[in-house]
Amino acid sequence: MCRHEGGVAVSARVLALWCPDWPAVAAAASADLPATHPVAVTSANRVIACSATARGEGVRRGLKRREAQARCPHLHVTVADQDRDARLFEPVAAAIDAIAPGVEVLRPGLLVLSARGVSRYFGSEHAAAERLIDESSAAGVECQIGIADELSTAVIAARRATVVTRGGGAQFLAPLPVAELAAEPSLAAPDRADLVDLLHRLGLRTIGDFATLSPVDVASRFGTDAVLAHRSARGEPERPPSARALPPDLDVEQQCDPPIDRVDAAAFAGRALAEQLHVKLAAASVACTRLLVQASTGNGEHLSRTWRCAEPLTPEGTADRVRWQLDGWLTGRSEARPTAGVVVLRLEPVEVVAAGALQLGLWGGVGDEDERARRALIRVQGLLGGEAVQIGVLSGGRGPAERITFVPLGDELVPEFDPAAPWPGRLPEPAPSSVLDDRPEVALENGAGDPVSVTERGVFSSEPAALRWGTRSWQLRGWAGPWLVDERWWDPASAHVAARAQVLLANWSEPDRQQSKALLLLCHDQSWSVEGVYE
Known part of the structure; x- marks a missing residue:
């Protein structure tokens, strides 16, 4: 926003009030814990916020929950709860609004307001900052104040408890690491971290390095969010004054x-x-x-x-x-x-x-469907525990079940075994569309009705012609294999010898339509069972 004095446009100063580690502060207050107790807030099994005491014990954002508890055994761990954060921040916002009207909440733990009125009322910007800090302390919360010409600069200044001189935003930002442009999620697009990573790889390590680029080059090389970040880095208004009038009757x-x-x-x-x-x-x-x-x-x-x-x-x-x-x-x-x-x-x-x-979603909705689904899964994980929601990761192995490693949501997606390593006897592609946990037993027979097994040489004892599953029987339209698996032969206690084969059944479900279905069979101790189904 801008105001005019003597015909000259003057940028309105912005005051930002930031409560450090607010999710952890709110969690401690909700649990009636003292401010000195170490607290960590987790999402998807990783620490997203922690108190200063917890950081003193070695807890950091991004750590897995178990590692954080190992570093600080008496750590109070709680799941992220935006409702709790907002509910406990309202008294702080109300206390500030009582003496400095015009408060705007960016997120729980961070609010902004115009510095002009409050600085005139209290005599100066520094006096206003001291008074607001006192009001926040009276509400039981420690905070830091930042004042600058632009909103994003004021938020960054609040993290350093700094009052930036008028017109000195670019000079204040220049030596700071470029990651500061993505430090506040309420002021950046969701993919701002990817932009920061790209700038690092291009050798632009500070905000000043990024600011020296030409706006034309930034607009032609990067996306819209990069242009906004570049304006912020140069200390320019992120939202230029607009003459757009509000359409009538939008209130509900x-x-x-x-x-x-x-x-x-x-x-x-x-x-x-x-x-x-x-x-x-x-x-x-x-x-x-x-x-x-x-x-x-x-x-x-x-x-x-x-x-x-x-x-x-x-x-x-x-x-x-x-x-x-x-x-x-x-x-x-x-x-x-x-x-x-x-x-x-x-x-x-x-x-x-x-x-x-406003970006429309693929299915006609608004917003990021992947993020909405992730939030729902994190909510389930918070209710049922960290191990309740797991993600399948491609792993190394010979059978289809062995090639899946389940990892809790939020943990690093590391497979149990290297999928790129050689796996003699591995089932060839494609993998079955579904894997059966119970592995029902079946009988594989030749044309005379005699059982078919796998010899020590890894071949069928006779050519398979039919499969019997319970009381039903099907003729085979084709088969492939067998593939012999001889695992841990050097350790008799854990040695495992088996064989797999693929069979194509005729007239699986509707005899009049000649439909077929393929099965993956596993032979162990001369007995056959169904391990997977191909759709």
Whole structure:
């Protein structure tokens, strides 16, 4: 944003208030733990946030949960919970908003506001920063303040508790590592980390190195997010002033009867209202980047909070923020907690962009379906435990079941055995479409009805012609193999000798259609069983 003084455009100063390690702070407060107790917050079995005490014990972000507990045995480990983070951050936002109106929440633990009014009220920017830190401490939370000309610069300055001089944003950012451009997820696209990695490989290690590139070269070589990151690195406005007027009648409102006083009812109402809002936004061909959530209670109390987002809000993102805000109002520890249920809920877009900035999903939805699925799996993992959700990784082995290593979601995808190593007797491609755990027994027979086995030379004792499975029998239309497997022959205690064969059955399920099905058979101790099925 810009204001004009004497006909000259002057960039409005931005104040950012950052609460370090907020997910860990909120987790400790929720568990009634002292601030000095080591705490780690995990997602997908990896540490995503930890307290300063935990870092002193060697815990770091990215560590596996077990490794973190091994480094700090008395570590309190909890699963990431955005609802908890937002609920416990609302008292802090309310305390700051009480003395510095115009607070905008970027995410739980980070808020911004215009520095102009608060600095004039308290006498200077430094005095305003000291007062806001005192108010945050009174709410029981430690914070750091950063002030700069641009929002992203102010957030980076908050991480260093710095007030950047007017016009000195580029000079302040220049010596910092380029990874700082991706340090705050609420101000960057999801793939910003990939951009930082690419810049590192190109030899651009600092923000100043990146800023020296020509804007034309950046725009022609990289994507849209790189252009935004480059503007941030040069200390230029990330969102230039726009003359776009808000289309009329975008606000949505819901009368709540009976009044809402429970979080589950608030979440239901918020999701329905979010869907209504995005229907109106889609009809106007715009997307929302700043959202005002308002609520009125039965006792005449009026509550409001603005949420700012780097990317246009999706219906799910809007519903999440409405739920977080209502949860914070209804169950938070703020002194401004309403004394009655919510009777009117209202959503108002404060800032919109062209709808082209909102990426539609493959199936007609909005947002990243892969990320939504991952969030759902992480939620299941948080409810059932780290081992409850596992991912199959291609491994080394001879049989189809042996070539799959299951790894808990979030752990490094490392196979148990090297798939590139030579595996004599390995089943040739293609692999069966399904592998049977129970391995039902079958009988392989020749044309005379006699059993067929595998000799020590690794060949059939006679040519197979039919397969009998329980009370049913099928003629064979073809077969391949056998492939002999002789494992750990040097250790009699664990030695294993078996053979595999593929057979093609005629008239599998519908005799009048001449359908066929292929099976993978395993022969062990002269007995045959079904190991896999080819579709």
